[in-house]
Amino acid sequence: MTTVDTRTVEHAAALTDRIADRLRSVDYARWRARVEQVGGCLQPIHLTGEFEVNHAATGERLARRAGTVFVPCGNRREAVCPTCSDRYAADAFHLIRAGLSGGKGVPESVASKPRLFLTLTAPSFGPVHTRRVRPSTGEVVRCRCGQRHHGDDPRVGTALDPDTYDYTGAVLWQAHAGQLWNRFTVRLRRELARAAGIRVSYAKVGEYQRRGLIHFHAVVRIDGPAGPADPAPSWAHPDLIENAIRTAAAATVVRRTLPTTEGVEQPYRFTWGAQIDTRTIAPADTVALENEQGTITDAALAGYIAKYATKGTTASETADRPFRSEADIDAITTTAHHRLMMCTAWDLGDLPALGYLRRWAHMLGFRGHFLTKSKHYSTRFGELRTVRRHWQHQQLLDRLGVTDDEITVVNHWNHAGTGYDTDAERALASAIYQRQREQRKLQHAQEAPPWNS
Ligand SMILES: [Zn+2]
Numbered sequence: 001m002t003t004v005d006t007r008t009v010e011h012a013a014a015l016t017d018r019i020a021d022r023l024r025s026v027d028y029a030r031w032r033a034r035v036e037q038v039g040g041c042l043q044p045i046h047l048t049g050e051f052e053v054n055h056a057a058t059g060e061r062l063a064r065r066a067g068t069v070f071v072p073c074g075n076r077r078e079a080v081c082p083t084c085s086d087r088y089a090a091d092a093f094h095l096i097r098a099g100l101s102g103g104k105g106v107p108e109s110v111a112s113k114p115r116l117f118l119t120l121t122a123p124s125f126g127p128v129h130t131r132r133v134r135p136s137t138g139e140v141v142r143c144r145c146g147q148r149h150h151g152d153d154p155r156v157g158t159a160l161d162p163d164t165y166d167y168t169g170a171v172l173w174q175a176h177a178g179q180l181w182n183r184f185t186v187r188l189r190r191e192l193a194r195a196a197g198i199r200v201s202y203a204k205v206g207e208y209q210r211r212g213l214i215h216f217h218a219v220v221r222i223d224g225p226a227g228p229a230d231p232a233p234s235w236a237h238p239d240l241i242e243n244a245i246r247t248a249a250a251a252t253v254v255r256r257t258l259p260t261t262e263g264v265e266q267p268y269r270f271t272w273g274a275q276i277d278t279r280t281i282a283p284a285d286t287v288a289l290e291n292e293q294g295t296i297t298d299a300a301l302a303g304y305i306a307k308y309a310t311k312g313t314t315a316s317e318t319a320d321r322p323f324r325s326e327a328d329i330d331a332i333t334t335t336a337h338h339r340l341m342m343c344t345a346w347d348l349g350d351l352p353a354l355g356y357l358r359r360w361a362h363m364l365g366f367r368g369h370f371l372t373k374s375k376h377y378s379t380r381f382g383e384l385r386t387v388r389r390h391w392q393h394q395q396l397l398d399r400l401g402v403t404d405d406e407i408t409v410v411n412h413w414n415h416a417g418t419g420y421d422t423d424a425e426r427a428l429a430s431a432i433y434q435r436q437r438e439q440r441k442l443q444h445a446q447e448a449p450p451w452n453s
């Protein structure tokens with residue numbers, strides 16, 4: 001028997017009616033122009049005010065825009081705003097790529113430097129449901145629970161026995177993962193400095209695994225002491241760097257004495273998981289995504305990393321902001337495993353020394369950044385944005401036929417709201433994003449950006 005949820009059908013029908021109404025409304029064309037300006041951003045910031053360009057000598061008004069404009073929300077997460085997430089991924093891609101192959105002010109010679117792709121994992125906090133495929137036969141290996149899990153089974157990665165799984169340890173490890181990374185980089189530099197005369201640059205992203213714990217993926221590049229333009233010394237072979245990475249990772253420890261919910265102090269020792277993966281990055285002219293030696297090419301790698309950086313916790317795509325109460329945790333759709341991590345973070349946040357954990361419960365305790373890089377790796381996000389702004393400004397000057405020092409600019413805007421008024425407007429904005437994305441794809445069919453594939 002098939003049952004149809006009539007409420008859903010009614011709701012959908014009403015939405016199409018509301019969309020049709022919005023399309024017919026008198027201000028639709030103006031509204032659509034605003035949404036197109038922000039590429040269909042799902043929660044644009046509304047600004048009201050004015051922008052005026054005057055001729056400095058004569059005072060003549062050359063251009064003026066007044067009223068309400070939309071500004072993109074700028075959210076990194078794909079689930080929150082696909083438009084801004086696309087832009088973030090594109091920026092992340094260029095930032096990572098420049099450090100691998102040059103460009104954006106980085107010399108192209110970096111492509112011949114020793115470079116490695118590194119993955120550092122979290123330790124185990126108890127057995128979880130697993131799905132492993134035997135490479136020789138393609139057969140799915142039976143999990144400890146006795147089942148052969150399907151790839152989409154939400155139980156994969158969740159605790160086999162929630163009663164014995166160390167949720168406190170997992171959340172506290174996650175809260176210290178950023179510090180663990182910092183310690184690791186100090187350690188690695190020290191390992192390599194023994195041989196002296198080199199500089200270690202990196203860019204790293206965090207990616208949540210299904211068990212709710214974060215992995216770090218990083219590009220590590222070895223420069224000479226003067227930075228990106230300086231060749232690495234000949235002894236700095238990738239194998240040597242790999243050894244240094246493994247030694248440094250194994251030796252990295254963050255020690256803390258932290259309170260428990262039982263009112264006692266407990267010593268903790270946070271380390272990386274045993275699983276460490278390092279791969280040499282092939283020179284820029286390698287075409288294959290991954291060749292027989294298991295090395296990866298620059299563009300493919302930059303694309304992968306950029307995409308990681310736009311992902312959320314995978315636990316729940318609704319928890320995109322801090323919880324305000326325990327009721328918020330109850331209200332979201334997620335697995336029991338991830339909810340337990342959130343509740344653990346929330347409960348630990350009740351202790352004064354761990355108060356910060358409440359703000360990060362929706363991130364399962366992780367409070368670091370999703371993309372960080374060392375100072376000399378490549379360009380910065382801010383720099384990419386500045387370049388974009390200058391380009392837009394130059395376009396305006398060209399259109400007006402003036403130079404920068406011939407004009408004065410009045411720019412005055414106030415915040416007037418955020419997002420859309422109705423679900424119909426949201427649906428329309430989403431359609432505008434889809435259409436623009438399709439157009440971009442057609443335009444760049446030859447050089448499809450890897451973060452969009
Ligand atoms: Zn947005």
Ligand SMILES: [Zn+2]
Nearest residue numbers: 129130143145
């Ligand atoms: Zn299982």
